[in-house]
Amino acid sequence: MNIGILGLGLIGGSLGLDLRSQGYHVLGVSRRESTCERAVALGSVDEASVDISLLAKAEVVFICTPIGLIIPTFKQLIAHLPSNTVITDVGSVKAPIVNAIAPLWANFIGGHPMAGTADSGIEAAMRNLFKNKPYVLTPLASTPTATMTVVEKIVRDLGATLHHCSPEDHDRAVSWISHLPVMVSASLIAACMSETDQNLLQLAQKFASSGFRDTSRVGGGNPELGVMMARYNRTALLNSLQQYRHNLDKLMNLIEQEDWAALEQQLQSNQKARPEFVDGC
């Protein structure tokens, strides 16, 4: 089977590596000639081109561009494809993408592989990036069963754990566990940097250890990605942030009131709840 990958970065490049090792013939398209050459050299794709029409012979196309480019890229792409080509994307927000694309292309299904590394670009592509990671598909009632089945088969071939939900539920769920942590963590760095006593700021920098390192990691990550999350998942993220602010206020109140019993109870609930999220991830 010919699979097309449009956008040869970390996700597109890693997809290509695994799909080729599963026996698929992989066609890659990038805006840059140099990326096409690297993708072939690294073994991510069998063929690559800056010309989107290469994908005319693909049976399934994965759109792996940055989220802001998915819809415009899709619009260029479909001029070159027969209507039975299956299209899917890997964007980390689903409702705006699915709502824009599904009415224009029957054989489309939204997807989100929940995998990544701190790095980006074709050079960061790696084998088994998706193995044992969640891969969410967001079909609509109108999505043809055959379209769903073909993408499901590929997701399973990647060794990913397949999940299904509506685009809206996906966006609300990831706002809790992916987009909210970025903003919470970003505010931590911003707060620490606001210390105006330079001596104290330097002490804080010297004393920072694994607790600060882990809590600040996603808030110190790729700024463009953070903006995209906020921009495309704004409503769900604002809802999560408001709830977060409410929980922060409650915690601050307990400390102000010196209600140590209630604070301990809250921290105990957290300790008990966390494994439900992180076990196996």
Place this chain on the structure above:
Amino acid sequence: MNIGILGLGLIGGSLGLDLRSQGYHVLGVSRRESTCERAVALGSVDEASVDISLLAKAEVVFICTPIGLIIPTFKQLIAHLPSNTVITDVGSVKAPIVNAIAPLWANFIGGHPMAGTADSGIEAAMRNLFKNKPYVLTPLASTPTATMTVVEKIVRDLGATLHHCSPEDHDRAVSWISHLPVMVSASLIAACMSETDQNLLQLAQKFASSGFRDTSRVGGGNPELGVMMARYNRTALLNSLQQYRHNLDKLMNLIEQEDWAALEQQLQSNQKARPEFVDGC
């Protein structure tokens, strides 16, 4: 040199392992006979007893109890010591401890080894726990140079990186990079758990990945330790929390106003600032 360790948990037990391997003779005291036996068996101490008077022959005593027990334990301890014995502690908050103990014991210096693991107790004790980690000493103007010198020598023997500051500066610095992250992270777990749609909560739990795992780690940790931080460092922590809340509000406003340029600028500042805290930790 005889060194006494009062409290044989992760920190006390690990101190003993390293100090014995440096040739010190280590005397351990624990409230429990079984802990004394394990400490000897594991090689953490040369001798151990539930009787605090064992420490009468120590030249330096490290108080390694949980923070709430440091002051009462110190008061019991000094009944058994000659006045030239050097006393130090390893509590993660310094001003309340130093302010209580220094007036009662001239040869006291507060300390805080910034090292630990997720585990606790003598069984968790390990070699080189302090190696290349910050170890903060908080002398007062009244602290005798000889007292400072003897503890500094031991800290260097542990391979730790020695820092000095006032107890108050220590507490303000750790409120930024250690205690604030715990409360920020705790509020994240509490907010996610507040999702009342069970289907959505389960999706969030299934989709949670490394971003949530890292950002929630310290907020899902030992509840007693979290309460102790808040209790003993309340003023500095509340100040940090208020500043944090202010930064969170600013971020939420940018998202509400859809001011993506300003959001990107903030996230870029964070990305640039974070290495000043975490490089080398």
